[in-house]
Amino acid sequence: MAPPILLLKTRSSPNDGYDDYFSANNYTPTFVPVLEHRFHTSNLAHVRELFASGAFNLEAKNAKPTQINTNEDAVVPSKRYGGMIFTSQRAVEGFAHMIEEHELPSTPSIPLYTVGPATARTLTTLRDKYLPTSTIHGADTGTGENLAYMMLDHYNDLQETGTSANSSTSLHPAPKPGLLFLVGEQRRDIIPKTLMDPTLPDSKRIDVHEIVVYETGEMDSFETDFKTHVQGYNGEESMWVVVFSPSGCEAMLRVLQLGPFATAATATAAEDGSKRKVFVATIGPTTRDHLRNKFGFEPDVCAEKPNPEGVAEGIRRFMAGLDN
Structure with a gap:
């Protein structure tokens, strides 16, 4: 037995x-x-609006304005994003739930960053079905801190090699797009602190926007x-x-x-x-x-x-x- x-x-x-x-x-x-996980449907709806507005389409010049209402009651104007971060399976599941309920209005090709093999497996299943041209990185980093340092190198390298696509003109390049981080109500801040460290040179710093998509209780x-x-x-x-x-x-x-x-x-x-x-x-x-x-x-x-x-x-x- x-x-x-x-x-x-x-x-x-x-x-x-x-x-x-x-x-x-x-x-x-x-x-x-x-633990009981409750999804924040309104914030997940805002994530969908970002896809609908063209926020992930780096070649879109006139993205429709969108406002995000986070758990901190802050209203943040829409931004252009070059990728997404997932460090929990619940965040991936919340994102997948939103897609399955309302479909994804666009399928951009973006890097998806994750930490740990379990979350990577869940994210891979979602990616294969809904974002087939996107890529997954960081599955073997093990911790949020390791993932953050990996992203400083990997994401900045992607932006440098794709400069022509992300520039308005050679003299006036467009700002580097940030990363959208789907998180739970309780989370560590090591990733945004590391990527937005003010001691980093401007060329290395990466803007991170967190949106709370679930909360957890026993x-x-x-x-x-x-x-x-x-x-x-x-x-x-x-x-x-x-x-x-x-x-x-x-x-x-x-x-x-x-x-x-x-x-x-x-x-x-x-x-x-x-x-x-x-x-x-x-x-x-x-x-x-x-x-x-x-x-x-x-x-x-x-x-x-x-x-x-x-x-x-x-x-x-x-x-x-x-x-x-």
Whole structure:
């Protein structure tokens, strides 16, 4: 029987790399959503208007004015954009939802920047269907900071090689088009800070315009849903719980009776891994440190790489250690 693995995340659409990988490697993956994502339909409608207005058509001389109302209640005039940035699968899904509901009024050929293989896979599916001549870059950068430095080189190189297409005249070149960044309500600012760093020379600086297209909150039903899955576990095989963010950690520990919620029985089992049947892995050090610092709980595995292969390798090494 394939060992069960509970993935504390929403299954990505249209495909999920964790589902594909673990299903193909003799596991039984089950998704238990922790976070609820709500799309900002009005802001996504404004994104569509940018495509309709010609904001991504770098040869358009008279783009129709459009105003963007962001979560900060700021009204920003329309600009010309040379590409887009996606650092979360939810942003890609929100963009795809808008296209599927209302279609895309134009299909420009632009660079699409992303971070991490999972988001890149989701973006590739969208690109192949709706923006077939666009290109995807940054899938292997791993962090927003690495992606930002990559864009400083890559995007500026694209603009330099395409100068003739982006210039009004040789004496009066048009301003370098900026990048449109679709983000969630909660996000780090490392990318816009790096690209718009005032210490950079004007020729290197890249304008970034953020539009909030979704917000995230912990699902009220998560603890109950997770408890149902755990209670349905027969205990014959080792079960793994993979945690993807600090959200939901307290409920997870409470259900599993670990950390500050440990009983005498679970505390004894925690000291002797050979007696345990349920193990915990984190997608990376941020979630691991949250469990350590807030709850005094040490997860069994912290993936060295935030992807399905990294999680699976960490699990394999841990289980091999128990057998020795």
